[in-house]
Amino acid sequence: MSAKALCDLLLLLFVTAAAVSDLARRKIPNGWVLAGIATALVLQLWLSPERLPLAWLGGMATGFFLFLPLYVLRGMAAGDVKLMTMVGAFAGPWPAMLICFTTFLFGGVMAVVMILWQGSWRGCLRNMRQLLWPMIARAAGVPLAPMPLASHASVGNMPYGLAIALGTLVVQTHDYF
Template identity: 50%
Template sequence: MLNAIEVILICLVAQAALTDLAVRKIPNVLILSGLLLALILHLLSGPPWAPLSQWLAGAVAGFFLFLPLYLLRGMAAGDVKLMAMVASFTGPLTGLKVAVVSYLIGGALALLLLLFSGRWRQSARNLALICKPLLWRMLGVPLLPVPLVPSASVGGIPYGVAIALGTLAVVAGPHL
């Protein structure tokens, strides 16, 4: 049976996923209220060091697990903050599990969206544009610096959905 903290977390990520689908944005007020709620619940339900060991360590771990994709422009800042909120509820170890499952779900979701939208050819061209200079360089061909030509984006995915599904799988999965 799910405990109250897990039910609250699932409700928050479900709201984030629905908002991400509807307006392609995860509201900061949802994330901040989730972080505050997680802190309060850790203060009330755990040992005195739980806020530091679970809440803060989880939030930092969740944030830094998704930060590289944000820096590579692979996801939005709201997704990174949402993962930090999820990990603040679950703690760093379970947060890592949620992040890995969310990465896998997000990758599958991205492939499905590419196939169904018909933009997989443009995606392949973009990937070739990025990888071609690296391949030539690995083969020892000296390359002159060239300005990066902007290519047409193939669109983004609502990663809040992947995080919500990953959270549901890791948090509620063992209870089924």
């Protein structure tokens, strides 16, 4: 087994464990994420120590900063951001970006299916309007006073760890088939 294949296999094991935990308990354990980041560090040191800052730190930064805005907007939990940071530590910056965008596609499909299945599309549209209207109005030149988001209940929560695992699986196994 090549070193890259071992790295990909370990990454898939970590994201699979996180996805199972997220499905079962709606929580991604910090212990898994920290163990994954430490494992990625060891693997990156072993595979190419001269690329460590770019591969390990750059990958973590890519995963973190692409998911952080969704956390700030309350569209995702902190565990999902930490998991994507770990994925970036394994994969490096460019694959982490591809995994993020693939994950967004899987997450979007999962969200639409869940909203339709639960029949909560009206609440979803209400929440989207509340988020988007101030941006649209300001872009059109309508002055608006800052307003806090209403305390409407979310239309549901989604085990986004599953979307991250699927995105990782698709991108990392692309070279093998």
